[in-house]
Amino acid sequence: MRVLIVGAGRLGTQVAQVLAAARNDVTVVERDADRVRELQDVLQAHLLLGDAGEPGLLERAGASTSDLLVAVTGRDEDNLVISLLAKRRFGVGRVVARVNEAENAWLFDRRWGVDVAVPATTPLISLVEEATGATDTVALLRLSRAGVEVIETTITAGSRAAGHALGEVPLPVGTIVATVVRDGRPTAPDPEVRLSPGDELLLVSHEATEQEIHAAFQ
Incomplete structure (x- = not known):
């Protein structure tokens, strides 16, 4: 399309x-x-x-x-x-x-x-x-040919990942961070970036469920 x-x-x-x-x-x-x-x-x-x-x-x-x-x-x-x-x-x-x-x-x-x-x-x-x-x-977000999903999660003040470097967050198997959106600006997912409340993450996974991904950050 x-x-x-x-x-x-x-x-x-x-x-x-x-x-x-x-x-x-x-x-x-x-x-x-x-x-x-x-x-x-x-x-x-x-x-x-x-x-x-x-x-x-x-x-x-x-x-x-x-x-x-x-x-x-x-x-x-x-x-x-x-x-x-x-x-x-x-x-x-x-x-x-x-x-x-x-x-x-x-x-x-x-x-x-x-x-x-x-x-x-x-x-x-x-x-x-x-x-x-x-x-x-x-079904919309499932990339059927590749067998992966695009999942969004937002960091809040109560998120376990808040204040931690991205590389310190244990991701489910088969999952990668596509981008971190901060203040409306997408950035490369550098492992050293510290996650702050309001950060929005787009992740791609071919194995983990949406619940498992949210659990890693929330």
Whole structure:
């Protein structure tokens, strides 16, 4: 599946990571040059700098051949304009848009090209599920060909792993850490990095269950 994600904040980056891990062709558009530079070495997706509200940039990003567009910028007006362009001008089959302000939710419908509107508080797994039209989250994230799963866990103040180096956490057999997202920024999973409350981890495993992985950190 060809996926175009607009907005490389924490949520957009996580969606890109999960969909890229599931072997989709993912392109991410971001207007902040510093953010693009931060992600160049850590995000396994095509990165394009620019304003996706401009039809020319959406065209260069591959909107005309995309199966799915996910608009997750921090501005509702941008998400609406991008959704409308994606649907009406480029004929994208499925358009998902993030609703940042609850009072704007009524605008996010088919009139603006939005197939699925997701509140800003929607968890990552649910958003990916809505975006792809999957009805089973576990099936969605299971990489059937490789026999692995992508699992998310968040460090809290009460987590046993809080304050410990990543390399000190005994992982279940067949499990690796794909990335550590801190303050919205994905970083390479260096064994020396100390885990702090608020850190979000994406792990890949071909043997462990989700419960076993959460038990290792929580």
